Amino acid sequence: MALEARTIKVDYLARVEGEGALYVRFRDGTLEDVRLTIFEPPRFFEALLRGRKPGEAPDITARICGICPVAYQMSAVHAMETAAGVTLGGAIRDLRRLIYCGEWIESHVLHIYMLHAPDFLGLPDAVQLARTHGDIVRRGLRLKKAGNALIECIGGRAIHPVNVRVGGFYRAPSREALRAMLPELEWAREAALETVRFVATLPMPTIEQDYEFVALRHATEYPFNEGRIVSSKGLDIAPHQWPDVFEEFQVRHSTALHARVKDRGNYLTGPLARYSLNFDRLPAHIQQAARDAGLGPVCRNPFQSIIVRAIEVLFACDEALRIIAAYEEPEPSFLPVDLRDAIGHAATEAPRGLLYQRYRIGDDGLIAEARIVPPTSQNQASIEQDLWTVAAGGQGMADADLRARCEQSIRNHDPCISCATHFLDLRVERA
Amino acid sequence: MRPRIRVVGVGHPDRGDDAAGLDVLDRIRARAPADMDIVRAASDGPALLAQIESLLHVVIVDCARGGGAPGAILRLDTASLAALPPAHRHSHGNALAEALALGEALGCLPARLTILAVVGERFGIGDAMSPAVRAALPSLASRALEEATCTNTG
Numbered sequence: 018m019a020l021e022a023r024t025i026k027v028d029y030l031a032r033v034e035g036e037g038a039l040y041v042r043f044r045d046g047t048l049e050d051v052r053l054t055i056f057e058p059p060r061f062f063e064a065l066l067r068g069r070k071p072g073e074a075p076d077i078t079a080r081i082c083g084i085c086p087v088a089y090q091m092s093a094v095h096a097m098e099t100a101a102g103v104t105l106g107g108a109i110r111d112l113r114r115l116i117y118c119g120e121w122i123e124s125h126v127l128h129i130y131m132l133h134a135p136d137f138l139g140l141p142d143a144v145q146l147a148r149t150h151g152d153i154v155r156r157g158l159r160l161k162k163a164g165n166a167l168i169e170c171i172g173g174r175a176i177h178p179v180n181v182r183v184g185g186f187y188r189a190p191s192r193e194a195l196r197a198m199l200p201e202l203e204w205a206r207e208a209a210l211e212t213v214r215f216v217a218t219l220p221m222p223t224i225e226q227d228y229e230f231v232a233l234r235h236a237t238e239y240p241f242n243e244g245r246i247v248s249s250k251g252l253d254i255a256p257h258q259w260p261d262v263f264e265e266f267q268v269r270h271s272t273a274l275h276a277r278v279k280d281r282g283n284y285l286t287g288p289l290a291r292y293s294l295n296f297d298r299l300p301a302h303i304q305q306a307a308r309d310a311g312l313g314p315v316c317r318n319p320f321q322s323i324i325v326r327a328i329e330v331l332f333a334c335d336e337a338l339r340i341i342a343a344y345e346e347p348e349p350s351f352l353p354v355d356l357r358d359a360i361g362h363a364a365t366e367a368p369r370g371l372l373y374q375r376y377r378i379g380d381d382g383l384i385a386e387a388r389i390v391p392p393t394s395q396n397q398a399s400i401e402q403d404l405w406t407v408a409a410g411g412q413g414m415a416d417a418d419l420r421a422r423c424e425q426s427i428r429n430h431d432p433c434i435s436c437a438t439h440f441l442d443l444r445v446e447r448a
Numbered sequence: 449m450r451p452r453i454r455v456v457g458v459g460h461p462d463r464g465d466d467a468a469g470l471d472v473l474d475r476i477r478a479r480a481p482a483d484m485d486i487v488r489a490a491s492d493g494p495a496l497l498a499q500i501e502s503l504l505h506v507v508i509v510d511c512a513r514g515g516g517a518p519g520a521i522l523r524l525d526t527a528s529l530a531a532l533p534p535a536h537r538h539s540h541g542n543a544l545a546e547a548l549a550l551g552e553a554l555g556c557l558p559a560r561l562t563i564l565a566v567v568g569e570r571f572g573i574g575d576a577m578s579p580a581v582r583a584a585l586p587s588l589a590s591r592a593l594e595e596a597t598c599t600n601t602g
Binding site: 083129131143144145147148151154155161162165175176360 | 490491492493494497499546549550553554555599
């Protein structure tokens with residue numbers, strides 16, 4: 018009997034950030050190969066940073082992504098400050114949490130409404146969603162705008178903000194400017210709660226994955242900028258130990274490096290990991306909203322990430338209101354940070370997960386080495402693992418339906434391919 | 449208060465002819481009447497839609513690939529846009545196409561919307577603007593100002 022091959026291919030993934038493809042192959046009824054192929058060209062940001070001043074790192078790394086520039090800035094400034102032995106508190110620390118709230122809101126809302134929700138409703142894109150669910154899309158657009166406005170108010174502009182610097186902010190926003198945002202953020206909190214209720218009604222495929230979740234964990238807070246790196250399999254390390262515990266490696270089918278826990282394997286960062294490792298750090302009313310939406314304290318169904326994102330939007334609105342209510346302008350708005358012959362590491366929580374950066378500053382005061390490990394790189398292997406599960410369970414589905422389910426499965430993790438493809442390890446082999 | 453009339457420049461300052469839409473903004477800023485404002489387009493569809501939704505009159509100035517000889521100026525309105533093929537819908541897609549499609553679906557496009565686009569030929573990173581597009585910039589700026597100040601709502 019001839020073997021029967023069946024291939025599911027998507028040459029250009031839609032509704033993800035950047036350029037990637039999907040490949041699934043069955044042979045004679047057995048799932049044989051699954052690949053999330055990333056072919057966006059490498060962007061060499063780590064090389065670009067060499068020889069630049071440490072103070073330029075937040076502005077250069079912000080250019081890695083138009084959706085999550087704040088995450089790159091935050092990991093960069095914290096790494097530099099760690100290298101200098103400087104710790105910032107008070108209003109500067111609050112402003113950093115606040116600008117991160119803005120980024121989580123705009124990034125998560127974009128993904129929930131414009132990129133992911135159409136999958137659950139069997140629609141091809143957000144334009145069709147706008148035709149069938151106009152009020153819902155209008156709410157999403159306004160909510161995203163509220164997040165962007167927060168970034169603009171603190172960062173000077175919504176995309177690639179320019180006000181973040183090593184040691185603090187070039188200029189602190191006035192108390193009045195931030196308080197003027199309160200009415201819209203009050204509306205946003207209600208809209209976020211409605212978002213949680215909306216996504217909880219979506220038809221939800223059920224799979225449970227045995228991820229090793231990896232996220233920051235702080236002593237008292239749901240994490241943005243600070244904390245230890247912990248995992249659901251017992252890791253508990255300081256950010257500077259990242260290279261001791263994790264490793265990056267190349268695979269032939271991706272221009273983005275993969276990552277794994279040394280001697281163990283795949284892991285997952287991002288909303289599912291953050292939520293599952295930090296449920297007890299959410300305020301009680303947000304925990305209740307999660308329960309009402311059908312979530313337990315740990316969520317291993319990747320399709321439910323859309324609900325977790327909505328919970329995080331609710332938290333970010335709540336946290337933004339809390340910070341603004343107590344805000345007094347810091348004076349001065351930054352502390353001088355002098356760097357020479359030092360090494361600094363930091364990890365912060367980008368919307369898509371843990372973002373690790375390491376810098377070595379030479380004795381000339383310039384960046385000698387830079388390393389940037391974005392969440393999508395770290396998640397690639399787990400995304401492929403999800404695809405194995407989804408494809409194996411969907412063998413009976415028609416090709417078009419299975420293709421759609423596989424794409425939805427990739428979008429569960431909101432991959433930012435543009436962020437992931439900046440690696441430096443270019444090898445040229447000549448005969 | 450939101451302006452009644454808005455001119456939106458679309459483009460990238462460092463990609464050859466794609467800078468035309470931004471260059472035009474600089475040319476018309478000093479000549480713009482009080483009820484007209486001039487903005488650079490946001491880089492994602494939802495944000496660009498927020499810049500134009502529900503306004504009375506919007507003129508978008510952009511650069512087109514194809515559609516005529518380099519330097520030619522095209523004029524599109526809402527009806528002719530609907531006939532264009534859909535753009536790639538990922539983050540590297542066309543923010544303008546996404547904004548217009550979303551706005552149309554939500555019924556919040558400006559009452560009057562005109563797109564003026566100069567046909568370009570060089571779009572590489574770091575490219576200089578082509579002579580044909582550079583020569584067309586004064587006419588493109590004048591056309592943008594004429595469109596924006598024209599009170600005919602037809």
